[in-house]
Amino acid sequence: MTIGNPAPxxxxxxxxxxxxxxxxxxxxxxxxLVINGAEPLNCEVPVSLLGSEVxxxxxxxxRNHFPIPVLDAAAWRLSVSGLVDRALSLSLPELTQLPxxxxxxxxxxxxxxxxxxxxxxxxxxxxxxxVSTAEWTGVPLTEVLRRxxxxxxxxxxxFGGADRGTIDGAPHPxxxxxxxxxxxxxxxxxxxxxAMNGQPLPPRHGYPLRLIVPGWYxxxxxxxxxxxxxxxxxxxGFFQTERYMYERGSGTVVxxxxxxxxxxxLITRPGAGQNWPAVAAWSSAGRPGQxxxxxxxxR
Ligand SMILES: Nc1nc2c(c(=O)[nH]1)N[C@H]1C(S)=C(S)[C@@H](COP(=O)(O)O)O[C@H]1N2
Ligand SMILES: [Mo]
Numbered sequence: 001m002t003i004g005n006p007a008p009x010x011x012x013x014x015x016x017x018x019x020x021x022x023x024x025x026x027x028x029x030x031x032x033l034v035i036n037g038a039e040p041l042n043c044e045v046p047v048s049l050l051g052s053e054v055x056x057x058x059x060x061x062x063r064n065h066f067p068i069p070v071l072d073a074a075a076w077r078l079s080v081s082g083l084v085d086r087a088l089s090l091s092l093p094e095l096t097q098l099p100x101x102x103x104x105x106x107x108x109x110x111x112x113x114x115x116x117x118x119x120x121x122x123x124x125x126x127x128x129x130x131v132s133t134a135e136w137t138g139v140p141l142t143e144v145l146r147r148x149x150x151x152x153x154x155x156x157x158x159f160g161g162a163d164r165g166t167i168d169g170a171p172h173p174x175x176x177x178x179x180x181x182x183x184x185x186x187x188x189x190x191x192x193x194x195a196m197n198g199q200p201l202p203p204r205h206g207y208p209l210r211l212i213v214p215g216w217y218x219x220x221x222x223x224x225x226x227x228x229x230x231x232x233x234x235x236x237g238f239f240q241t242e243r244y245m246y247e248r249g250s251g252t253v254v255x256x257x258x259x260x261x262x263x264x265x266l267i268t269r270p271g272a273g274q275n276w277p278a279v280a281a282w283s284s285a286g287r288p289g290q291x292x293x294x295x296x297x298x299r
Contacts, residue, residue, distance in 0.1 A: 019068040019203050031058040036124055040064035040165075041204075044129030051268040054104065055132035057197050062204055063109050063130065065176055065239070066165035069224050073208040078144075078192070082158075082230035085149030092194065092208050098139045101191060106133040107218035110244050110258040128266055136212045138193035142186055144228070153232045154182050159211050160227035167238060178222050179235035180213065189214045192225065217258045219244045 025038045033043040044061045055061075073092050080088040109130035111123050124130075145157075161176035180188065191212040194201055201207045206223030213220040219239065235241075240257060248254045 019070055021067065024068065024204060027058070028062065033059065033061070034127065034129060036126065040067055042124050044126055045132060047128050047266070047268050050129060050131070050266065053133065054135055054197065057134065057199065057202060057205075060132040060134060060196075060205065061107075061109070061130050063124070063218070064163070064204075066163040068204055069162045069164075070203065071162055071208060071224060076162075076208055076226070078209060078225060078228065080144060080148045080228045080230075083151040083154040083232060084145075084230050085151060086147070088144070088148050090144070095139050095144075095192065095209065096194060098143050100137055101140050102135055102137040102195075103189070103191065103212075103214065104133060104135050105191075105212055105214045106131060106261075107212075107221060108261055108264070110217035110219055112264075134196045135198065136191055136193040137195035137198070138191045138209070138212070141188070141190040141192055141211070144192060145185070148228075148230075150182060150230060154230045155233060156181055156231050156235050157185060158227075158229040158231060158235050158237070159222040159225055160229070161206075161222045162224040162226045174238055176222065176224075176239060177235075177237045178220050178239055179237070180220065182230070188216075215260055217244070217261055219258065 021039050021041065024041050025035060028035055028041060028043045032046060032049060034046050035041070035043045037043075042063055045055065045059055049059060076092065078088075078090045078095065080090070109124075109126060112126050112130035113128050114121050114123055114126045156179045158177055158179045164173045164175045166173045180190065191214075192209055193206075193212045194209050196202065196205055201210060206225065209225045210223040211221050211225050244258045245255045246258060248256070
């Protein structure tokens, strides 16, 4: 982990290209990704390409629930509101002037390997490739929370993405939103990331800002982050309570939201017809705030 600001102030004036779904799909196909769904684009890394420590950005898997929003960073602000002493509205240049941190974090979709489930589970038919690693740079979440000041009674922090769409025939579109409990957030190493592998975050991965929650399933790492709301009650949003839940037992089914990544390892080589040994593995080891990721690259 390195501390230091890579001085990306000029990034704020970067022109954001319109994300054309067909162009996105073609770019993913050209990078060798396996496309599971084109609109919104969901694509994974073929097993043959897994195994390097850091995934090149163009090969990073992509999971979208809604169309990719096109945000003008000059107009964009991160709002911080709710149970705070000072509500904030932060521009990208303001965020990039705060103390910065860089860390390597593996994101894995909680639905990764769903195709192997028996009986079959509903949802995106992921093989093993909904997992990738990048070096993320941004402001520690705690820096921003400290500036806002959490009030007594603050319990839950809700992170709102700018993307939105209609779910299951509901009458109104909803935004992608997820929460983290206040308890433990200081130790979570969560990052408000504006750079990925040393470059400004690409639109498809959350430009201009995304949350990165090391060790948690990637659903917690909200892209296109626009709002942070602090509340005194548990969050009941769609992607918090209706999706990304474990369901255990028969008869009385116990439902529980996914949080920390479970340990998982995968032999990526030898592939069919090959016989040299190499392994890629990752896990969070379930220790919040301590182990961020472990990945042994192919050897
Ligand atoms: N705003 C927003 N954030 C989001 C999502 C989304 O659809 N919208 N998908 C989540 C899920 S389920 C995953 S697995 C990761 C995927 O991140 P990536 O597309 O950068 O790989 O983003 C998470 N953050
Ligand atoms: Mo996911």
